[in-house]
Amino acid sequence: MSEHLRYAEGGEVHLDFHGATNTTIDFIISRYGVEAMDAIFRRVGKDVYRSIHDDLVAGDTGQLVRHWRHFFTRENCDYDIDVGADEIVLTVRHCTAWHHVAKLVGTPSPHFCDQTSRTNEALAEGSPYAIDTEITGPGSCRQVIRRRA
Amino acid sequence: MIPSDHFTRFYNEVFKFLESQGEDQLQAYFLAISKNQEKHILELIETKGLEGMEEYWTHIKIEENCDMDIDRNEDRLELRMNVCPSLSKVMDNDAEPMGRYCDHCAGWIGPIFDKTGYHLVYDVIDRKKPQCVMRVFKDAAKAKEAEKDVKLLMGWPGHKV
Numbered sequence: 001m002s003e004h005l006r007y008a009e010g011g012e013v014h015l016d017f018h019g020a021t022n023t024t025i026d027f028i029i030s031r032y033g034v035e036a037m038d039a040i041f042r043r044v045g046k047d048v049y050r051s052i053h054d055d056l057v058a059g060d061t062g063q064l065v066r067h068w069r070h071f072f073t074r075e076n077c078d079y080d081i082d083v084g085a086d087e088i089v090l091t092v093r094h095c096t097a098w099h100h101v102a103k104l105v106g107t108p109s110p111h112f113c114d115q116t117s118r119t120n121e122a123l124a125e126g127s128p129y130a131i132d133t134e135i136t137g138p139g140s141c142r143q144v145i146r147r148r149a
Numbered sequence: 150m151i152p153s154d155h156f157t158r159f160y161n162e163v164f165k166f167l168e169s170q171g172e173d174q175l176q177a178y179f180l181a182i183s184k185n186q187e188k189h190i191l192e193l194i195e196t197k198g199l200e201g202m203e204e205y206w207t208h209i210k211i212e213e214n215c216d217m218d219i220d221r222n223e224d225r226l227e228l229r230m231n232v233c234p235s236l237s238k239v240m241d242n243d244a245e246p247m248g249r250y251c252d253h254c255a256g257w258i259g260p261i262f263d264k265t266g267y268h269l270v271y272d273v274i275d276r277k278k279p280q281c282v283m284r285v286f287k288d289a290a291k292a293k294e295a296e297k298d299v300k301l302l303m304g305w306p307g308h309k310v
Contacts, residue, residue: 006243009154011214016189017156023185024163027178032170040162044151047244048158071152097150104188115151115159 005066006051013074018097019104026109034111038118045122056127061088061145064123068143087146098139113141157235164247176306179256183306186257194265199226202285225286225295233279240279251276252303254283259305268292272299 028037046053055063065081068090072079078094101108113135120131120143134142151159167175193201203221206228210217216232235254239246255271262269268286282299286292296302304310 007155009152012212013153014156014209014212015153016212017153019188020182020185021151021156021159023181024160024178027181028163028166031174031177036166040159040166043162043244044159048155048162048242050243071150071154074154075150075152077150092150095150097153119151 003066004051004055004063005070006063007049007067008070009074015075015096015100016104018100021097021115022101022105022109022112025111025114029109029111034114037111037114041115041118042122042125044115045119046125049119049123053123053125053127056124056129059128061129064145087144089145090143092139092141092143095139095141102139116141116143155238157238158242158244160253161239161242161247161250162244164250164253165245168247168249175252176256179253180260180306182253183257183260187261191261191265194261194267199223199285199287202226224288224291225284227285228283230279230281230283233281236279240277249276251281254281255303255305257305258283259303259308263305263307269305270295270299271303271305273301273303275301 025037028040052063052067055061065083065088068081072092075096077092077096079090079092082089082091098108098112101112113133117133120133124131124145128147129145130148132144136142163178164175167178190202190205193205197204199221203219203226206217206219209215210219214234215230218229218231220227220229236250239250251273255269259269259271262285268289270284270286270292272282274281284292284295286295302310
Protein backbone atom coordinates (compact mmCIF):
# COMPACT_ATOMS: atom_id res chain seq x y z
CA MET A 1 0.00 0.00 0.00
CA SER A 2 1.49 3.38 -1.03
CA GLU A 3 1.87 6.35 1.33
CA HIS A 4 1.24 8.83 -1.48
CA LEU A 5 -1.20 11.75 -0.95
CA ARG A 6 -1.38 13.60 -4.25
CA TYR A 7 -3.93 16.24 -3.31
CA ALA A 8 -2.77 17.39 0.14
CA GLU A 9 -3.21 21.06 1.00
CA GLY A 10 -1.95 23.42 3.70
CA GLY A 11 -2.73 26.87 5.05
CA GLU A 12 -6.16 28.29 5.76
CA VAL A 13 -9.48 26.95 4.47
CA HIS A 14 -12.11 29.09 2.74
CA LEU A 15 -15.42 27.46 3.63
CA ASP A 16 -17.47 29.92 1.57
CA PHE A 17 -16.43 27.90 -1.48
CA HIS A 18 -19.02 25.35 -0.34
CA GLY A 19 -21.65 28.04 -0.89
CA ALA A 20 -20.43 28.49 -4.46
CA THR A 21 -20.61 24.71 -4.94
CA ASN A 22 -24.23 24.78 -3.77
CA THR A 23 -25.05 27.62 -6.20
CA THR A 24 -23.31 25.72 -8.99
CA ILE A 25 -25.28 22.53 -8.35
CA ASP A 26 -28.58 24.43 -8.47
CA PHE A 27 -27.51 26.31 -11.61
CA ILE A 28 -26.42 23.24 -13.57
CA ILE A 29 -29.42 21.11 -12.57
CA SER A 30 -31.96 23.86 -13.30
CA ARG A 31 -30.56 24.36 -16.82
CA TYR A 32 -29.31 20.95 -17.88
CA GLY A 33 -30.78 18.39 -15.48
CA VAL A 34 -29.29 16.14 -12.87
CA GLU A 35 -27.58 13.96 -15.49
CA ALA A 36 -25.32 16.86 -16.53
CA MET A 37 -24.37 17.51 -12.92
CA ASP A 38 -23.67 13.83 -12.40
CA ALA A 39 -21.43 13.83 -15.48
CA ILE A 40 -19.38 16.71 -14.03
CA PHE A 41 -18.99 14.88 -10.71
CA ARG A 42 -17.94 11.80 -12.66
CA ARG A 43 -15.11 13.84 -14.21
CA VAL A 44 -14.14 15.04 -10.75
CA GLY A 45 -13.90 11.44 -9.54
CA LYS A 46 -12.04 10.07 -12.53
CA ASP A 47 -10.01 13.01 -13.86
CA VAL A 48 -9.48 15.53 -11.06
CA TYR A 49 -8.79 12.72 -8.57
CA ARG A 50 -7.06 10.51 -11.12
CA SER A 51 -4.34 9.42 -8.72
CA ILE A 52 -6.86 8.09 -6.17
CA HIS A 53 -8.94 6.51 -8.95
CA ASP A 54 -5.87 4.80 -10.40
CA ASP A 55 -4.90 3.47 -6.97
CA LEU A 56 -8.39 2.02 -6.46
CA VAL A 57 -8.29 0.40 -9.90
CA ALA A 58 -4.96 -1.13 -8.86
CA GLY A 59 -6.62 -2.47 -5.68
CA ASP A 60 -5.15 0.08 -3.24
CA THR A 61 -7.56 1.95 -0.94
CA GLY A 62 -4.80 3.61 1.10
CA GLN A 63 -4.69 6.97 -0.60
CA LEU A 64 -8.45 7.46 -0.43
CA VAL A 65 -8.47 6.78 3.30
CA ARG A 66 -5.58 9.23 3.83
CA HIS A 67 -7.35 11.74 1.61
CA TRP A 68 -10.50 11.47 3.72
CA ARG A 69 -8.53 11.89 6.96
CA HIS A 70 -6.61 14.86 5.59
CA PHE A 71 -9.61 16.85 4.37
CA PHE A 72 -12.22 15.93 6.98
CA THR A 73 -9.66 17.00 9.59
CA ARG A 74 -8.77 20.21 7.71
CA GLU A 75 -12.43 21.16 7.58
CA ASN A 76 -12.97 20.30 11.24
CA CYS A 77 -15.68 17.72 10.57
CA ASP A 78 -16.87 15.34 13.27
CA TYR A 79 -16.04 11.95 11.75
CA ASP A 80 -14.25 8.68 12.18
CA ILE A 81 -12.93 6.00 9.89
CA ASP A 82 -13.08 2.33 10.72
CA VAL A 83 -10.75 0.19 8.63
CA GLY A 84 -12.04 -3.38 8.90
CA ALA A 85 -11.12 -6.62 7.22
CA ASP A 86 -14.10 -6.57 4.84
CA GLU A 87 -14.97 -2.91 4.59
CA ILE A 88 -13.80 0.61 5.35
CA VAL A 89 -16.43 2.86 6.87
CA LEU A 90 -16.27 6.64 7.04
CA THR A 91 -18.91 7.96 9.42
CA VAL A 92 -19.53 11.69 9.19
CA ARG A 93 -21.57 12.98 12.12
CA HIS A 94 -21.16 16.68 11.32
CA CYS A 95 -20.27 17.69 7.78
CA THR A 96 -18.76 21.18 7.89
CA ALA A 97 -19.58 21.80 4.24
CA TRP A 98 -23.30 21.05 4.60
CA HIS A 99 -23.66 23.04 7.82
CA HIS A 100 -21.72 26.01 6.44
CA VAL A 101 -24.04 26.16 3.43
CA ALA A 102 -27.06 25.84 5.71
CA LYS A 103 -25.74 28.85 7.62
CA LEU A 104 -25.30 30.82 4.38
CA VAL A 105 -28.52 29.99 2.53
CA GLY A 106 -30.86 28.24 4.96
CA THR A 107 -31.49 25.01 3.11
CA PRO A 108 -28.76 23.46 0.97
CA SER A 109 -29.68 22.10 -2.45
CA PRO A 110 -31.42 18.70 -2.21
CA HIS A 111 -28.60 17.57 -4.52
CA PHE A 112 -25.78 19.03 -2.40
CA CYS A 113 -24.59 15.61 -1.21
CA ASP A 114 -24.52 14.28 -4.78
CA GLN A 115 -21.00 15.73 -4.89
CA THR A 116 -20.08 12.97 -2.43
CA SER A 117 -22.21 10.11 -3.75
CA ARG A 118 -21.47 10.58 -7.45
CA THR A 119 -17.79 11.41 -6.98
CA ASN A 120 -17.37 8.30 -4.82
CA GLU A 121 -19.01 6.16 -7.53
CA ALA A 122 -16.68 7.61 -10.15
CA LEU A 123 -13.61 7.09 -7.98
CA ALA A 124 -14.47 3.40 -7.72
CA GLU A 125 -15.53 2.92 -11.35
CA GLY A 126 -13.59 0.09 -12.97
CA SER A 127 -11.99 -0.88 -9.66
CA PRO A 128 -12.48 -4.00 -7.50
CA TYR A 129 -14.35 -1.78 -5.00
CA ALA A 130 -17.71 -0.12 -4.66
CA ILE A 131 -18.12 3.02 -2.56
CA ASP A 132 -21.64 3.46 -1.27
CA THR A 133 -22.79 6.71 0.30
CA GLU A 134 -25.75 6.71 2.66
CA ILE A 135 -27.09 10.07 3.78
CA THR A 136 -28.04 9.47 7.39
CA GLY A 137 -29.41 12.93 8.23
CA PRO A 138 -28.88 16.65 7.61
CA GLY A 139 -25.12 17.04 7.24
CA SER A 140 -24.31 13.47 8.16
CA CYS A 141 -23.54 10.37 6.15
CA ARG A 142 -21.86 7.01 6.02
CA GLN A 143 -19.46 6.13 3.21
CA VAL A 144 -18.47 2.50 2.80
CA ILE A 145 -15.73 1.00 0.66
CA ARG A 146 -16.10 -2.72 0.08
CA ARG A 147 -14.99 -5.23 -2.49
CA ARG A 148 -17.53 -5.86 -5.20
CA ALA A 149 -19.19 -9.26 -4.98
CA MET B 150 -17.54 16.28 0.11
CA ILE B 151 -15.43 18.07 -2.40
CA PRO B 152 -13.06 19.90 -0.03
CA SER B 153 -13.17 23.69 -0.17
CA ASP B 154 -9.46 23.42 -1.07
CA HIS B 155 -10.50 21.73 -4.31
CA PHE B 156 -13.41 23.94 -5.28
CA THR B 157 -11.26 25.54 -7.97
CA ARG B 158 -10.67 22.20 -9.71
CA PHE B 159 -14.40 21.47 -9.57
CA TYR B 160 -15.04 25.00 -10.90
CA ASN B 161 -12.64 24.22 -13.77
CA GLU B 162 -14.73 21.18 -14.75
CA VAL B 163 -17.91 23.28 -14.63
CA PHE B 164 -16.32 25.91 -16.90
CA LYS B 165 -15.30 23.28 -19.44
CA PHE B 166 -18.85 21.92 -19.53
CA LEU B 167 -20.44 25.36 -19.85
CA GLU B 168 -17.99 26.50 -22.52
CA SER B 169 -19.11 23.48 -24.55
CA GLN B 170 -22.73 24.72 -24.19
CA GLY B 171 -22.01 28.22 -25.50
CA GLU B 172 -20.62 31.55 -24.38
CA ASP B 173 -24.01 32.79 -23.17
CA GLN B 174 -24.20 29.85 -20.74
CA LEU B 175 -20.80 30.67 -19.28
CA GLN B 176 -21.81 34.31 -18.88
CA ALA B 177 -25.08 33.28 -17.18
CA TYR B 178 -23.09 31.17 -14.73
CA PHE B 179 -20.76 34.07 -13.92
CA LEU B 180 -23.87 36.09 -13.09
CA ALA B 181 -25.20 33.31 -10.85
CA ILE B 182 -21.89 33.19 -8.97
CA SER B 183 -21.87 36.99 -8.80
CA LYS B 184 -25.31 36.92 -7.19
CA ASN B 185 -24.07 34.28 -4.73
CA GLN B 186 -21.07 36.46 -3.84
CA GLU B 187 -23.21 39.51 -3.13
CA LYS B 188 -23.96 38.13 0.30
CA HIS B 189 -20.25 38.36 1.13
CA ILE B 190 -19.27 41.71 -0.37
CA LEU B 191 -22.19 43.88 -1.51
CA GLU B 192 -22.98 45.47 1.84
CA LEU B 193 -19.28 46.16 2.50
CA ILE B 194 -19.01 48.07 -0.78
CA GLU B 195 -22.29 49.90 -0.33
CA THR B 196 -21.49 51.02 3.21
CA LYS B 197 -17.70 51.45 3.18
CA GLY B 198 -16.72 51.81 -0.48
CA LEU B 199 -13.04 51.22 -1.22
CA GLU B 200 -12.36 50.57 2.47
CA GLY B 201 -15.01 47.83 2.46
CA MET B 202 -13.40 46.25 -0.60
CA GLU B 203 -10.04 46.31 1.17
CA GLU B 204 -11.64 44.63 4.18
CA TYR B 205 -13.14 41.89 2.02
CA TRP B 206 -9.94 41.12 0.11
CA THR B 207 -7.78 41.25 3.22
CA HIS B 208 -9.99 38.44 4.55
CA ILE B 209 -9.77 36.57 1.23
CA LYS B 210 -5.99 36.96 1.12
CA ILE B 211 -5.76 35.06 4.42
CA GLU B 212 -8.44 32.41 3.84
CA GLU B 213 -7.45 31.61 0.26
CA ASN B 214 -3.71 31.71 1.00
CA CYS B 215 -3.01 34.38 -1.63
CA ASP B 216 0.36 35.94 -2.28
CA MET B 217 -1.21 39.34 -2.94
CA ASP B 218 -0.45 43.02 -2.30
CA ILE B 219 -3.35 45.32 -1.51
CA ASP B 220 -2.99 49.05 -1.95
CA ARG B 221 -5.71 51.64 -1.41
CA ASN B 222 -5.73 55.39 -1.84
CA GLU B 223 -8.65 57.78 -2.00
CA ASP B 224 -9.17 57.22 -5.73
CA ARG B 225 -8.75 53.50 -6.16
CA LEU B 226 -8.06 50.07 -4.75
CA GLU B 227 -5.36 47.91 -6.33
CA LEU B 228 -4.97 44.15 -5.85
CA ARG B 229 -1.72 42.82 -7.20
CA MET B 230 -1.86 39.04 -7.21
CA ASN B 231 1.70 37.73 -7.24
CA VAL B 232 0.74 34.05 -7.00
CA CYS B 233 -2.92 33.20 -7.49
CA PRO B 234 -3.78 30.02 -5.55
CA SER B 235 -6.86 29.44 -7.68
CA LEU B 236 -5.13 29.24 -11.08
CA SER B 237 -2.11 27.55 -9.46
CA LYS B 238 -4.31 24.65 -8.32
CA VAL B 239 -6.03 24.42 -11.68
CA MET B 240 -2.67 24.22 -13.41
CA ASP B 241 -1.35 21.67 -10.90
CA ASN B 242 -4.19 19.36 -11.79
CA ASP B 243 -4.65 15.84 -13.09
CA ALA B 244 -7.51 17.14 -15.24
CA GLU B 245 -6.96 19.56 -18.09
CA PRO B 246 -7.19 23.28 -17.24
CA MET B 247 -9.87 25.30 -19.00
CA GLY B 248 -8.06 27.78 -21.24
CA ARG B 249 -10.05 30.79 -20.04
CA TYR B 250 -10.16 29.89 -16.37
CA CYS B 251 -9.09 33.41 -15.33
CA ASP B 252 -12.16 34.97 -16.96
CA HIS B 253 -14.37 33.95 -14.03
CA CYS B 254 -12.81 36.45 -11.66
CA ALA B 255 -13.83 39.60 -13.56
CA GLY B 256 -16.93 37.61 -14.52
CA TRP B 257 -18.32 37.62 -10.99
CA ILE B 258 -16.89 40.81 -9.51
CA GLY B 259 -17.47 43.08 -12.55
CA PRO B 260 -21.29 42.96 -12.27
CA ILE B 261 -21.07 43.84 -8.57
CA PHE B 262 -18.97 46.93 -9.32
CA ASP B 263 -21.41 47.90 -12.09
CA LYS B 264 -24.21 47.62 -9.55
CA THR B 265 -22.41 49.77 -6.98
CA GLY B 266 -21.10 52.48 -9.33
CA TYR B 267 -17.39 51.61 -9.32
CA HIS B 268 -15.18 51.08 -12.37
CA LEU B 269 -13.14 47.92 -12.76
CA VAL B 270 -9.93 47.56 -14.75
CA TYR B 271 -8.92 43.91 -14.67
CA ASP B 272 -5.53 42.99 -16.16
CA VAL B 273 -5.14 39.21 -16.33
CA ILE B 274 -1.70 39.73 -17.94
CA ASP B 275 -1.44 36.15 -19.24
CA ARG B 276 -4.06 33.40 -18.77
CA LYS B 277 -1.32 30.83 -18.21
CA LYS B 278 0.40 32.69 -15.40
CA PRO B 279 -1.10 32.83 -11.89
CA GLN B 280 -0.80 36.59 -11.52
CA CYS B 281 -3.01 39.56 -12.28
CA VAL B 282 -3.69 43.15 -11.32
CA MET B 283 -7.17 44.39 -10.45
CA ARG B 284 -7.87 48.08 -10.01
CA VAL B 285 -11.17 49.58 -8.92
CA PHE B 286 -11.76 53.30 -9.44
CA LYS B 287 -14.34 55.73 -8.20
CA ASP B 288 -13.90 57.83 -11.31
CA ALA B 289 -14.75 56.46 -14.77
CA ALA B 290 -12.23 58.68 -16.57
CA LYS B 291 -9.38 57.46 -14.35
CA ALA B 292 -10.40 53.87 -15.05
CA LYS B 293 -10.42 54.55 -18.77
CA GLU B 294 -6.94 56.05 -18.52
CA ALA B 295 -5.69 53.02 -16.55
CA GLU B 296 -6.93 50.66 -19.27
CA LYS B 297 -4.15 51.97 -21.53
CA ASP B 298 -1.48 50.23 -19.44
CA VAL B 299 -2.94 46.73 -19.21
CA LYS B 300 -1.59 43.66 -20.99
CA LEU B 301 -4.78 41.55 -21.16
CA LEU B 302 -7.94 43.43 -20.28
CA MET B 303 -10.86 41.33 -19.05
CA GLY B 304 -14.53 42.00 -19.67
CA TRP B 305 -17.53 40.62 -17.82
CA PRO B 306 -21.25 40.07 -18.43
CA GLY B 307 -22.67 43.33 -19.73
CA HIS B 308 -19.22 44.83 -20.29
CA LYS B 309 -17.41 43.48 -23.32
CA VAL B 310 -13.92 44.72 -24.14
